[in-house]
Amino acid sequence: MTGISRAPALVLDVQDGYLDRLLMTPIRRLAILLGHMVADVAVAMGLTIPILIVGFAIGVRFDTGVLGVLGFIALAALWSLAFAGFGYAIALKTGNPAAVNSSFLLFFPFLFLTTSYVPRSQLSGWLGAVANVNPVTYLLQGLRTLVYGGWQWGDLGKAALAIGIVSLVSMSLCFGALRGRTRRG
Secondary structure, three states: OOOOOOOOHHHHHHHOOHHHHOOOOOOOHHHHHHHHHHHHHHHHHHHHHHHHHHHHHOOOOOOOHHHHHHHHHHHHHHHHHHHHHHHHHHHHHHHHHHHHHHHHHHHHHHOOOOOOOOHHOOOOOHHHHHHHHHHHHHHHHHHHHHHHHHHHHHHHHHHHHHHHHHHHHHHHHHHHHHHHHHHHO
């Protein structure tokens, strides 16, 4: 669910001057971004469901049952929201569609420098060191524990902490860029 974002739509609003017109209304600035973010969460949840259906079709079963499936969808949606903040920050700061569209390429390597394809025990050297500090590693660990292994609260807590840290950074950048755009007016 990494990369699901309405930041390209927001940057078009910036370019067309629509965002400036919205900023002149009595609408709270936070509501402008929250509307986009709620849509992102809905899309992420909607895209997670077909992935789960394909998984069930090929024999994947959740050791955590229906609540685990709901937890899986929730973690995926929260990760999508946390990561989307970077795109919004770039959209608000630059107002450039090319910058927003290419921003995913900056973060793309971090998706592969994880345990997504190889168990952590098999990663050594610099790749192991990067995977150990990469928040995606802990997200994947939390998602995997919902599928097999049962309710491993330590792994789920690490996944939630990883989402929280990425959210803190991305949303700080995002809301800081909104404040900057509001001041520039």
